[in-house]
Amino acid sequence: MNAQDGAQNGAQDIVIDVHHLTKKFDGKAVVRDLSMQVKRGTIYGFLGPNGSGKTTTIRMLCGLLTPDEGEGTCLGYDIRTETDKIKRQVGYMTQRFSLYQDLSVRENLEFIARIYGIANPAAAARAAIERLGLSGREEQIAGELSGGWKQRLALGACTLPSPQLLLLDEPTAGVDPKARREFWNEIHALAADGLTVLVSTHYMDEAERCHEIAYIAYGDLLVHGSVEHVIASAHLSTYVVSTAEGAGLSRLSDELAGKPGVDMVAPFGTSLHVSGRDAAALEAAIAPYRQRKDLDWKRSEPSLEDVFIDLMGKARDNFQ
Amino acid sequence: MTHLIPTQAPRRLPGDGFWRKTWAMLLKEFIQLRRDRVSFAMIIMIPLVQLMLFGYAINTMPRDLPTAVLMQERNDLTRSILAALENTKFFKVTRLPRTEAEVDQLLASGTVLFAVEIPANFERSVRRGDKPAMLIEADATDPVASGTALGALGQVLQTALSHDRDVPDSAAMPFEIRTHARYNPAGVTQLNIVPGLVGTILTMTMLIFTALSVTREIERGTMESLLAMPISPVEIMLGKIVPYILVGFVQASLIIGIGVSLFGVPVVGNLGMLAALSTLFIAANLSIGYTFSTIAQNQLQAMQMSMMFFLPNILLSGFMFPFAGMPVWAQYVGEALPLTHYLRIVRSIMLKGASLGDLRYDGFALFVLMLIAMTIAVTRFRRTLD
Numbered sequence: 253m254n255a256q257d258g259a260q261n262g263a264q265d266i267v268i269d270v271h272h273l274t275k276k277f278d279g280k281a282v283v284r285d286l287s288m289q290v291k292r293g294t295i296y297g298f299l300g301p302n303g304s305g306k307t308t309t310i311r312m313l314c315g316l317l318t319p320d321e322g323e324g325t326c327l328g329y330d331i332r333t334e335t336d337k338i339k340r341q342v343g344y345m346t347q348r349f350s351l352y353q354d355l356s357v358r359e360n361l362e363f364i365a366r367i368y369g370i371a372n373p374a375a376a377a378r379a380a381i382e383r384l385g386l387s388g389r390e391e392q393i394a395g396e397l398s399g400g401w402k403q404r405l406a407l408g409a410c411t412l413p414s415p416q417l418l419l420l421d422e423p424t425a426g427v428d429p430k431a432r433r434e435f436w437n438e439i440h441a442l443a444a445d446g447l448t449v450l451v452s453t454h455y456m457d458e459a460e461r462c463h464e465i466a467y468i469a470y471g472d473l474l475v476h477g478s479v480e481h482v483i484a485s486a487h488l489s490t491y492v493v494s495t496a497e498g499a500g501l502s503r504l505s506d507e508l509a510g511k512p513g514v515d516m517v518a519p520f521g522t523s524l525h526v527s528g529r530d531a532a533a534l535e536a537a538i539a540p541y542r543q544r545k546d547l548d549w550k551r552s553e554p555s556l557e558d559v560f561i562d563l564m565g566k567a568r569d570n571f572q
Numbered sequence: 573m574t575h576l577i578p579t580q581a582p583r584r585l586p587g588d589g590f591w592r593k594t595w596a597m598l599l600k601e602f603i604q605l606r607r608d609r610v611s612f613a614m615i616i617m618i619p620l621v622q623l624m625l626f627g628y629a630i631n632t633m634p635r636d637l638p639t640a641v642l643m644q645e646r647n648d649l650t651r652s653i654l655a656a657l658e659n660t661k662f663f664k665v666t667r668l669p670r671t672e673a674e675v676d677q678l679l680a681s682g683t684v685l686f687a688v689e690i691p692a693n694f695e696r697s698v699r700r701g702d703k704p705a706m707l708i709e710a711d712a713t714d715p716v717a718s719g720t721a722l723g724a725l726g727q728v729l730q731t732a733l734s735h736d737r738d739v740p741d742s743a744a745m746p747f748e749i750r751t752h753a754r755y756n757p758a759g760v761t762q763l764n765i766v767p768g769l770v771g772t773i774l775t776m777t778m779l780i781f782t783a784l785s786v787t788r789e790i791e792r793g794t795m796e797s798l799l800a801m802p803i804s805p806v807e808i809m810l811g812k813i814v815p816y817i818l819v820g821f822v823q824a825s826l827i828i829g830i831g832v833s834l835f836g837v838p839v840v841g842n843l844g845m846l847a848a849l850s851t852l853f854i855a856a857n858l859s860i861g862y863t864f865s866t867i868a869q870n871q872l873q874a875m876q877m878s879m880m881f882f883l884p885n886i887l888l889s890g891f892m893f894p895f896a897g898m899p900v901w902a903q904y905v906g907e908a909l910p911l912t913h914y915l916r917i918v919r920s921i922m923l924k925g926a927s928l929g930d931l932r933y934d935g936f937a938l939f940v941l942m943l944i945a946m947t948i949a950v951t952r953f954r955r956t957l958d
Contacts, residue, residue: 339802350797
């Protein structure tokens with residue numbers, strides 16, 4: 253079926269094509285019936301709460317885990333039987349820094365170049381160091397680099413064999429905003445060259461920099477598409493209510509949270525985001541509060557974060 | 573809305589609470605210990621295994637030492653002597669060679685530890701009162717094993733024979749027992765210990781190095797990206813094992829070099845052959861360590877498994893206590909350990925100048941053990957994180 257087609261004609265434009273993937277650990281499904289397609293050259297954001305199955309999905313894509321059910325292809329190769337071929341073409345950056353802490357920057361890169369069978373490992377490592385802006389740090393022990401440099405080195409390591417697909421598992425966790433910005437510029441440059449990038453993240457600003465996003469919670473892929481599409485499909489109405497210097501917001505938040513029609517209340521500085529799936533019910537619920545002089549109500553577009561937190565709540569309701 | 577901070581602060585106990593805090597720490601340690609199944613098992617297993625081995629397997633008073641008897645004549649007297657020899661419980665006649673060359677080969681290969689030679693016309697000489705000599709050759713590479721038996725020999729044999737009709741009644745011994753401690757005439761223990769140390773030290777370091785090698789990758793998180801790279805388990809294993817074979821050679825050379833220069837341990841045999849067989853031994857131990865490495869969840873567990881394996885190696889291989897003195901079940905366990913075979917090999921080559929033919933059994937056993945360990949190590953190694 254689809255997986256077969258993907259192996260033949262999909263190799264050109266569909267890089268990841270998987271269907272009904274399920275993975276269980278100790279009888280508990282961590283990923284359930286997950287299907288996804290990723291086109292060549294896209295930056296595909298993978299979002300979801302902790303323990304939602306993002307890492308498990310990524311590991312299934314690169315052959316580190318075998319799915320219990322479902323099938324599919326990655327770069328046109330079967331994810332069950334052709335993992336060796338997949339591994340040659342995929343750069344995988346794990347959640348934890350996974351280079352050798354006791355090797356130097358250069359030694360780490362040369363090691364990777366040798367494993368991937370690159371003709372001149374020393375030259376390849378030198379070139380990577382140049383590209384990464386790590387010149388002058390070649391002989392530094394990887395374990396002694398700062399968080400931002402470590403992350404940069406890890407990215408350099410997984411792009412060194414010039415893979416066709418990058419799988420990045422929360423690559424920017426614990427990295428400062430400037431390094432994150434540079435990192436994303438890099439990712440966009442790589443994608444412009446035709447590299448496909450699947451990146452999992454918790455950061456909404458990063459999600460907004462992806463061409464496409466998918467939201468996964470409790471093992472289910474809930475929604476996917478462009479950021480605009482995801483926001484629109486949530487049909488969420490949102491109001492921002494603010495008070496002078498945030499006075500009484502905490503009490504207001506407690507009061508609104510229980511009301512029918514109000515699905516979500518979240519504090520943002522001196523204001524609250526109040527959202528509901530049913531616009532009319534939300535209007536009714538907040539109507540009495542709109543009379544209050546000390547409150548300033550504004551209708552607003554829901555943010556991606558609002559949408560995700562709502563999705564998460566819904567998923568949890570279904571899950572339990 | 574839930575609140576993380578309790579609305580009413582909990583009551584606090586008065587005082588600094590030295591014991592209370594110590595108790596909290598102690599409780600936590602116990603919980604962690606209980607979770608670590610391997611450590612928990614070790615707490616029970618180590619004393620158990622030690623007790624069983626020392627209590628049942630180890631016998632510093634050797635029994636039933638394999639003995640070859642070369643009889644130039646057969647009659648009632650020689651049969652009585654043989655019976656008396658076996659009655660001492662020290663000796664067990666396992667071979668009846670026909671020539672002296674055969675006797676030498678049996679001793680060199682370690683098939684027997686003693687060889688008794690009864691010359692021709694022995695009975696006639698005894699009857700004539702000529703006090704003929706009965707030759708007992710002992711493999712003295714292990715002075716402990718041979719020394720005890722030889723020391724007790726004269727007395728025990730005389731007592732046994734004095735009740736025998738075929739022996740002329742006389743207070744004195746009717747024949748002379750001439751003992752010949754082969755390979756180590758002075759009974760120097762270093763001669764036995766130094767080659768033994770080559771084996772035990774190699775076992776210990778090789779085990780620990782590789783036992784930690786895979787668990788370290790898992791603990792540090794490098795295993796995950798290694799598995800995602802195009803490299804096969806055999807490639808990973810060989811890459812991890814080969815450097816330590818060189819380390820093993822450095823260690824062995826160091827021990828042998830010091831043994832020769834400081835303790836005067838001879839190297840009678842062929843060093844090239846020793847090196848070849850040592851490679852087998854080192855690879856076998858590395859594979860065993862590697863297997864532990866694939867089972868253990870962390871480096872501490874890997875260390876404990878190595879220690880657990882090292883213990884019977886020291887006690888049952890013939891390093892500390894004579895192999896022949898152990899009960900049969902313990903000898904079977906010993907035969908399954910690479911160190912047992914390697915000790916025979918290294919001692920035979922260094923002290924006796926044994927040939928490859930003499931050592932074919934132990935060499936083959938070592939090879940088989942290495943293959944088994946390697947196969948287990950490679951199949952145990954998981955290609956995925958499943």
